[in-house]
Amino acid sequence: MPLSKSEISVGDQHSEQVVENLTRTQIIQYAGASGDYNPLHTDEIFTTQIAGYPTVFAHGMLSMGMTGKMLTNLVGDGRLTKYGVRFVAQVWPGDSLTSTATVEAIREEDGVSLVDLAVSTVNQDGAEVVKGSATARIDD
């Protein structure tokens, strides 16, 4: 259900857990669907022995995709006009992520009502992994 102007206020927050105990298999699913087969995300031997990391880690775009699920659940299908993030920290197998959108502004542009959202995803230790913003069309 799309948001309407009357039901939101600046400062409102919406949070969702977007993954609990991220599995290597889900990372592999993302590699297969997205087409990013970088072995850093799926190949334990390469990642530990060649690249020097403790284990494989999630594609940044998987974290952005999971964070986007929280956004579309909040603003409705096909309502986003902008969505952008910085990848702040790596996401590892076993991590549980919670994404939060905070209403920053409710405004009008060319006769269209919009909501601006600050976006943040944190892991189970409260460390931020994704930080960004989004804008969506809302109903009057």
Next chain:
Amino acid sequence: MATDRFPIEAGHIMLFARSIGDANPIYHDADAAADTEPGHVIPPPTFVQASAQFTEGYNLRPVIGEPWFGSGKEPTGIKRESSGEGGGGTGFHAEQHYEYHAPVQAGDVLRAVDKPGKSWSREGRRGGTLQFNESITEYYNQDDVLVVTARSVGVQTSRVVE
């Protein structure tokens, strides 16, 4: 990434939505999607990244019959700088930004056009010198309507990020 033909296929959308853990029926059930505001199966907001599947020569997809830098008999099948050889530096995705201009739905056929982006570098706290490169990709549909603009920032580290 420039891509001549990126068909927006319903099965591909379903697999992508599963991979991000999104059970929203609009990504896999045409009947349920018909009752939504868009009225069709649509892709999730980050789906255009999967245009990589259709990009000729995409460097993070193995090429049939050619060596691949992931493990097989050996921990890596090919020695190259970006695989972490030498200083242990690695390429990372630093930022991703999308602007959605017009709807996209299953059945559309997009093409992606690259635009020049900026480059800059700075000293990082964890990964040595950081080299940033921006790339901008515009996605047009079969009617030549600009539907999505993507801006990606990649960073190359000079050593392993701790």
